[in-house]
Amino acid sequence: MKITIFGGSGFVGRVLVQKLLAAGHSVRVVSRKAALQPTAYEITNADPYDPEQRRACMRNQDAVINLIGILQGNEAAFYRAHATLAENLAQACLDESVPLFLHMSALHADPQGVSMYLRSKGMGAERVHALASERLRVVSFHPSVIFGTEDNFLNQFATLLRYSPGMMMLPGAKARFAPVYVGDVADAFVRALDDATMRPRINLCGPQDYSLQELVELTAHWSGHKRLVVPMPNIMARVVASMMSVLPNPPLSHDNLDSMRIDSVCASGEARQPTALETIAPTYLAAKKLT
Numbered sequence: 001m002k003i004t005i006f007g008g009s010g011f012v013g014r015v016l017v018q019k020l021l022a023a024g025h026s027v028r029v030v031s032r033k034a035a036l037q038p039t040a041y042e043i044t045n046a047d048p049y050d051p052e053q054r055r056a057c058m059r060n061q062d063a064v065i066n067l068i069g070i071l072q073g074n075e076a077a078f079y080r081a082h083a084t085l086a087e088n089l090a091q092a093c094l095d096e097s098v099p100l101f102l103h104m105s106a107l108h109a110d111p112q113g114v115s116m117y118l119r120s121k122g123m124g125a126e127r128v129h130a131l132a133s134e135r136l137r138v139v140s141f142h143p144s145v146i147f148g149t150e151d152n153f154l155n156q157f158a159t160l161l162r163y164s165p166g167m168m169m170l171p172g173a174k175a176r177f178a179p180v181y182v183g184d185v186a187d188a189f190v191r192a193l194d195d196a197t198m199r200p201r202i203n204l205c206g207p208q209d210y211s212l213q214e215l216v217e218l219t220a221h222w223s224g225h226k227r228l229v230v231p232m233p234n235i236m237a238r239v240v241a242s243m244m245s246v247l248p249n250p251p252l253s254h255d256n257l258d259s260m261r262i263d264s265v266c267a268s269g270e271a272r273q274p275t276a277l278e279t280i281a282p283t284y285l286a287a288k289k290l291t
Contacts, residue, residue, distance in 0.1 A: 001193055004028045004057050006048050006089060007067030011150050012104070016065070016186040017041060023190055030057045048085060055092045063100040063193060064093050066128075071117070072253055078120035086124035090131045090138065102192055103128050103140040107178075107203055107264050115258035129200060139192045141185065143204035144264040147277060148182030149284040154219050156251065158285055161216070161225040168220075168227045171237035171252060173213040175260035178205035181275035188273075205266035207276050212260070222282040224289035 003020060007013050008029035020027050027041040030048060046053040048068065058064055066089050070081045086103060093101045109121035125140045132138040145153050161168055185204055192198050210218075213229055220226050232240070237257055244250035266272065 001062040002026045002028070002060065003063045003065060003193070004030060004044075004061045005065045005067065006030045006054075006057075007069065007104070008065070010067060011148065011152065012146060012182055012185060013067050014150070015148065015182045016067070016189055019183075019186045019190050023193075025193070028057065028061070030054075048089065049080075051088070051092070054089060055096055058092055058096045058098050061096070061098050063102065064089060064098050065102045065104075065189060067104045069104060069106075069121075072250060072255070073116075075116050075120075078116045078255075079123065082117075082120035083123040083127060087127035087131070090128040090136070094131060094133075094136050097135070099136060100193070101128060101131075101136060101138045102189055103138065105140045105142045105201075107142045107144045107205070107266070108262050109142060114261050115255045117255055117259050118262070125201070132200065137196065139198055139200055139202065141188055141202050141204055143180050143185055144178040144206065144266070145180070146182050146185055147179045147206075147281055149280075151182070153179075154215070154281055154285060157216050157219045158223040158225065160251075161220050161223060161227050164225075164227050166227060167230055168216070169230050169232040169236070170213055170216055171232045171234075171240065172257060172260035173211065173216075173229070173231035175212045176209050176263035176265050177212065177215065178209050178265045178272070179215070179277050180204045180206040180273050181277075181280055184273035184275050203266050203270060205270065205272050207272045207274065209263075209265045210277075218277070218281070219285060222285040224286070 003025050009031050029043050030046050044057050046057050048054045090101050105125040106121040109118050111122040113119040113122050128138050216229050241252050241254045244252050
């Protein structure tokens with residue numbers, strides 16, 4: 001199949017591209033950054049927010065994958081990236097007669113959600129599914145937090161632990177997650193290309209649930225930066241988030257804290273992805289011992 005990926009240069013996208021190539025697909029990655037032309041796949045320098053440019057990237061393709069997302073920003077930025085753009089990409093699939101649109105959402109995304117992130121992701125999912133028809137099959141994927149060698153989750157905590165003086169105060173320590181391996185997420189996208197019977201909305205959770213405190217304590221152990229991890233009171237966490245809001249890419253925001261009010265875990269009895277955190281994370285976090 002000929003496949004265009006928006007957001008294919010990111011953490012999930014880089015893994016997915018390799019999975020698609022291994023499966024024999026032809027891959028086009030849309031990027032707004034200048035890049036050298038790889039030999040294995042095509043990079044198209046284009047702006048996905050420009051109607052003509054995004055349509056040109058989809059022309060004569062068999063499927064489009066949308067991985068574009070942001071973690072920080074104001075309400076307008078979240079809705080632009082997660083709702084408006086997602087809808088425009090799905091509509092462009094219809095305009096260019098692309099029969100399949102695969103969309104990255106988030107676990108518990110909901111137009112009435114507790115955070116701008118979850119609300120905008122929820123609105124995006126609703127809008128792309130509203131365009132589904134006999135001409136366009138739409139599948140959205142709703143993962144919990146994604147881990148892997150280049151993740152910005154466990155790796156970020158390992159860095160923070162390294163510079164914590166004996167103790168680390170942790171916002172949202174009781175929030176629960178079902179970390180899902182990036183390879184399993186990519187595999188789900190690849191399966192959707194050929195499986196027309198796949199459900200239109202797919203939740204993606206790893207095999208086990210953890211509190212954030214448990215995840216940070218495991219990260220401390222695996223990275224060799226053992227620290228006492230102490231839950232941070234919510235009032236203090238809000239103050240810290242306000243202080244960090246002046247940074248260009250803050251590691252914590254009020255919206256992050258709002259998102260953590262809803263546990264990012266799958267319902268009891270729901271299918272889980274196979275790869276356990278303990279089989280992958282210790283290997284790449286061990287490198288943090290030397291840094």
